Amino acid sequence: MRITIIGAGNVGATLGHGLARAGHTIAYALRDPSDPKYAPLRSHALLTTIREGVVQADTVLLATPWGAAEDALAAAGDFAGRPLLDATNPIGPGLQLTLGHSDSGAEQIARWAESARVVKIFNTTGRENMAAPAYGGAKSLMLACGDDDDARAIALDLARELGFEALDFGELRQARLLEPLAMVWIRLSIVLGRDFALGLLRRDGATSRDERG
Ligand SMILES: NC(=O)c1ccc[n+]([C@@H]2O[C@H](COP(=O)([O-])OP(=O)(O)OC[C@H]3O[C@@H](n4cnc5c(N)ncnc54)[C@H](OP(=O)(O)O)[C@@H]3O)[C@@H](O)[C@H]2O)c1
Structure with a gap:
């Protein structure tokens, strides 16, 4: 799959490396693709402008x-209907969410990018877990929500390819829960440092709709 990642910082570059290793064709969509700080990324990806990157993509990650x-x-x-995977968190001054309860960053993203099929994913864990989701035999949890079934399935498949235990979390408005969950992770990182992940313990039979197939 051709995946364009808008932003090549901690999250963008980490996910880009992992998805390239999984066999996908990665492009980073950048304000200035000629900026020398991004040259090392040419080892596994194309560097392009934001508009061109979206045109060339099957799926876009923000x-x-x-x-x-x-x-x-x-x-x-x-976006012409392309899936847009939203990894952002609407964090403002004082490390506080600027949206919540009756709205979410993901829903705002969907209003800004009306022609995209938005999925919230990759926002609830640190970049270190995006690089290495496994903890011994256990996997870091990744939850995804979005209103389009196919786009959500694409996002969940990519998370599984990276090594996450990925679960369908329902419609896009559930991002109202996933963004505060990111704040739980951030708060825990202040207490524990960044070497931990959120996981799921289940008894037999506790399977989700997408896992039942
Ligand atoms: N860090 C984490 O562990 C983590 C985990 C989960 C979610 N998140 C969320 O993921 C998002 C990215 O975090 P990060 O830590 O990767 O940030 P970061 O390291 O600061 O990287 C941000 C990237 O966005 C680009 N960018 C900035 N302004 C832009 C614009 N107007 N148009 C296009 N690109 C622009 C930057 O490129 P330039 O070189 O052009 O400035 C840079 O490549 C945030 O919303 C964060 O809340 C972070």
């Missing part, structure tokens, strides 16, 4: 700071 998301999506132009 990994910019929240404050840059609206501009990045405006630069992207028409």
